[in-house]
Amino acid sequence: MGKLLSGKEVSLNLINKLKKNILKFKCEGITPAAAFIRIGSQRDDVTYQNSILRVCNNVGVITILHELEDNVTTDALIELITKLNEDSSIHGIMIFRPLPDDIDEELINNTISPEKDVEGMNSINLAKVFAGNYEGFAPCTATAVMEILDYYKISLKGKHAVILGRSMVVGKPLSMMLLKKDETVTLCHSKTERIDEISRTADVLVAAMGRANAVGVDYIKPGAIVIDVGINVDQNGKIHGDVNFDEVVNLASMITPVPGGVGSVTTAILIKNIVKAARNFECNKPTAKVCELI
């Protein structure tokens, strides 16, 4: 049976490190703080928001929640973000997605100051990810995958990673991050022919297509490392990954479970980004002492 790559363990380890950083910051009189914007009251958004806010509060990150009506305009949203950009007590800005259809998402992403863009959605930050430059912020879920590989010391220089799914929050940025680690990277998607055959050439297979249990044994080379990014909720509220875990676990050498895998790490990465934003901001002040992250 493949070794379980526990996202919970990775997250716990990271959160503990971040707590130490935050404590060090507090001794210098600095408290990392982030603004969260939620539009409407969709149950999923509220659940997710509560979970993030709880973790932030536990580790000592100040959270300020802005709840907007469903019918908020792009202009009103821009006005709020501009105020938050100018507010020196706020280090990071996050917006719950998807945004309503009539909001200009690209404009919104580019309105958030790159220095406060802890979700890694601004063009300046995306271009950095594209260029393999880690000074900015990268999308949290893609970063969570890299955090798991790093934690378990999985180095695959020269090996072949196949990513199923080409989204701007997982597939595309992750392809650039794996490339930066000298992996050979293939991006597959819904139009890919012989997707199972291509998947079987993977030393690392990342499933991020958003289809419950779609990846079965036909997709797996014996001994492959399988990372499951999928979070699919069925009619009964049960969560399934994109990988058929029971089928695949005996073929893979390592595998992330769902739940308890990549999803568990994503919030910790968001907090890591808020702490990094706070550090960057304070380090630009001549009086700052806290520049090293632990």
Next chain:
Amino acid sequence: MGKLLSGKEVSLNLINKLKKNILKFKCEGITPAAAFIRIGSQRDDVTYQNSILRVCNNVGVITILHELEDNVTTDALIELITKLNEDSSIHGIMIFRPLPDDIDEELINNTISPEKDVEGMNSINLAKVFAGNYEGFAPCTATAVMEILDYYKISLKGKHAVILGRSMVVGKPLSMMLLKKDETVTLCHSKTERIDEISRTADVLVAAMGRANAVGVDYIKPGAIVIDVGINVDQNGKIHGDVNFDEVVNLASMITPVPGGVGSVTTAILIKNIVKAARNFECNKPTAKVCELI
């Protein structure tokens, strides 16, 4: 023997279309104009510059050349670019590369106004390429490859493209452009293991690693389409592609020659971008009539 994909033919066709556009623009009193910045007097830069300026003049694009000393500072370069950004008679800005080592290239790229960034090097434009949005400008050589595929009506939805080389001017942007066309894309590089084996799975193989004649028969699946981006000059001044043409031509179904392939199209793409920049600029004026490119 594989069919020759003539870059010269693609370029001629595109240049002819652009000439019609430029003529239409002139009838409205608009002449596309671009500023070219060359630092130092390296022979390759001067040769390339002369070739570009000649084509621009032939098609009716105004060119203004700025020749700077080898020891120009980043600050001085920024000052010049800022002036060009503000100059409403200039639609596009191009800088001959590579820049001297002590110039901050990322800062320079992001100083060029995205609207005048006809080389597609500004973060705003790169992020658009990453996102599969073609409203901005994409790097010219990667676009030249797409232009050749389009011209010869090579549609490979769902098929497998393998790109050898991960640069920011070819490999990475091209991977995103092919992905946008629903191809499955693999990015290989100098650290890739079993690179010949992976290349042999390609329906389209793009060689862009910059090593003369490195791609031989071992890399080719019979019937594959082979696009050679390499331009390698040997001691005798002879130009070689990255593909060993004589070895590969009988296995490939289609192949671009070197010279006379991708390189021939790159300058035409640059001019297309200058014309597009001029169109975009003039279309923002309330009196403008010329908004359609032919």
